[in-house]
Amino acid sequence: MANLLITGAAGFIGANFVHYWLARHPADRVVALDALTYAGNINNLDGAMANERFRFVHGDIRDGELMEQLLADADIDLLVHFAAESHVDRSIHGPEAFIDTNVVGTHVLLQAARKVWLEEKRIDRPVLFHHVSTDEVYGSLASDDPPFTEQTPYAPNSPYSASKAASDHLVRAYHHTYGLPVTTSNCSNNYGPYQFPEKLIPLMLLNMLEGRSLPIYGDGRNIRDWLYVEDHCVGIDGVITHGRRGETYNIGGNNEWANIDIVQLICRLLDQRFGRDPSLAERFPAAPAAGGGRSEELITYVTDRPGHDRRYAIDATRARNELGYQPAESFETGIEKTLDWYLTHEAWWRAVMDGSYREWVERHYAQG
Numbered sequence: 001m002a003n004l005l006i007t008g009a010a011g012f013i014g015a016n017f018v019h020y021w022l023a024r025h026p027a028d029r030v031v032a033l034d035a036l037t038y039a040g041n042i043n044n045l046d047g048a049m050a051n052e053r054f055r056f057v058h059g060d061i062r063d064g065e066l067m068e069q070l071l072a073d074a075d076i077d078l079l080v081h082f083a084a085e086s087h088v089d090r091s092i093h094g095p096e097a098f099i100d101t102n103v104v105g106t107h108v109l110l111q112a113a114r115k116v117w118l119e120e121k122r123i124d125r126p127v128l129f130h131h132v133s134t135d136e137v138y139g140s141l142a143s144d145d146p147p148f149t150e151q152t153p154y155a156p157n158s159p160y161s162a163s164k165a166a167s168d169h170l171v172r173a174y175h176h177t178y179g180l181p182v183t184t185s186n187c188s189n190n191y192g193p194y195q196f197p198e199k200l201i202p203l204m205l206l207n208m209l210e211g212r213s214l215p216i217y218g219d220g221r222n223i224r225d226w227l228y229v230e231d232h233c234v235g236i237d238g239v240i241t242h243g244r245r246g247e248t249y250n251i252g253g254n255n256e257w258a259n260i261d262i263v264q265l266i267c268r269l270l271d272q273r274f275g276r277d278p279s280l281a282e283r284f285p286a287a288p289a290a291g292g293g294r295s296e297e298l299i300t301y302v303t304d305r306p307g308h309d310r311r312y313a314i315d316a317t318r319a320r321n322e323l324g325y326q327p328a329e330s331f332e333t334g335i336e337k338t339l340d341w342y343l344t345h346e347a348w349w350r351a352v353m354d355g356s357y358r359e360w361v362e363r364h365y366a367q368g
């Protein structure tokens with residue numbers, strides 16, 4: 001039985017992980033912490049709120065006192081750290097928040113864990129700090145390079161990936177210097193339910209539904225290795241449960257796609273759905289498919305992202321050999337499930353996109 005503190009729990013992967021963990025580990029208790037930045041959405045945790053093994057705390061990982069208090073009072077023995085600024089484009093326009101949360105925030109958490117777990121010895125069971133990181137720390141691959149392994153030297157190219165690389169190094173250093181039990185996972189691009197519609201897949205899908213252009217950066221041939229979010233949760237669970245302390249594990253889908261091919265795939269799948277289901281044309285009259293057109297008509301090539309990494313690909317051999325890790329979802333089924341989710345959660349994304357969700361957060365949390 002474990003007591004978890006999950007940071008960034010109202011974000012995309014954090015929320016999926018909360019639901020995954022409560023279902024798979026029925027004896028464990030979960031404290032979910034989130035600052036509810038623009039990317040955090042309390043509604044992502046709806047299904048967990050009534051669970052008596054679950055508690056939500058509105059707070060910031062940079063608040064060291066709160067972190068120490070939570071670790072000690074909630075008897076936390078497993079900290080799973082998702083909280084981050086996560087969008088590369090935002091990091092290009094405003095890197096400061098990425099340094100504050102990803103670097104300083106991670107360090108505040110490490111200090112709190114070291115104090116409560118190692119110095120004050122408040123928890124009398126084995127403890128673990130699991131850090132969730134990204135494949136972007138390894139930089140960019142050429143088309144004929146082998147995929148990233150855990151031995152690939154770090155070469156981050158964006159302020160986002162540099163801030164994640166810095167946090168990875170701090171986690172490593174706290175293990176080697178102070179003996180803090182840590183594990184780190186470096187995962188490829190995730191997709192699935194609850195993803196904020198600034199990231200490629202939900203952005204493109206919702207633009208198709210609303211008849212807005214589909215902005216493809218550069219030549220559209222940049223490659224990402226896509227993993228269904230629940231398979232990421234399974235991978236993290238494997239690292240926590242069986243991973244060697246002090247080690248890092250790459251998690252990926254063995255599923256490389258050029259951006260333009262993904263966007264064209266979603267266009268085709270959505271057009272087929274409009275063909276099968278006349279109610280979609282009534283719900284989304286601005287979609288090209290509602291008037292018998294094709295979603296692909298919306299594709300527009302735009303100026304490339306500065307420093308845009310060409311290709312990411314993960315070699316997950318270590319996770320497979322040591323943890324028995326294997327993604328369960330194929331891209332074909334995962335993308336269909338993702339389409340289903342966004343089409344059945346219109347109220348969720350409309351509230352996110354029209355700002356009404358944020359107004360609600362500001363009213364609800366105005367008093368702290």
Ligand code: NAD
Pocket residue numbers: 007008009010011012013014033034035036037038039040041059060061062081082083084085086087101105132133134135164186187188189190191196
């Ligand atoms: P997200 O942006 O959807 O969610 C981040 C969450 O962290 C939000 O709920 C936000 O409110 C919260 N947060 C931000 N600053 C905070 C702070 N100072 N204190 C407390 N909470 C704060 O991100 P995501 O896509 O769910 O990513 C989660 C983690 O996984 C990140 O560490 C990211 O680097 C990593 N990751 C993401 C992907 C991906 O494809 N999305 C892939 C690999 C790794």
Ligand code: TDX
Pocket residue numbers: 086087088089133134135136188189190198199200201203215216217222223224259305
């Ligand atoms: O409008 C767009 N047009 C476009 O061509 C957007 C938003 C993206 N793109 C391209 C850029 C990338 O090559 O699509 C690809 C994916 O872009 P994002 O969804 O922004 O993801 P990426 O930059 O690859 O980073 C993601 O994966 C690794 C997450 O945001 C990170 O948090 C994670 O660490």
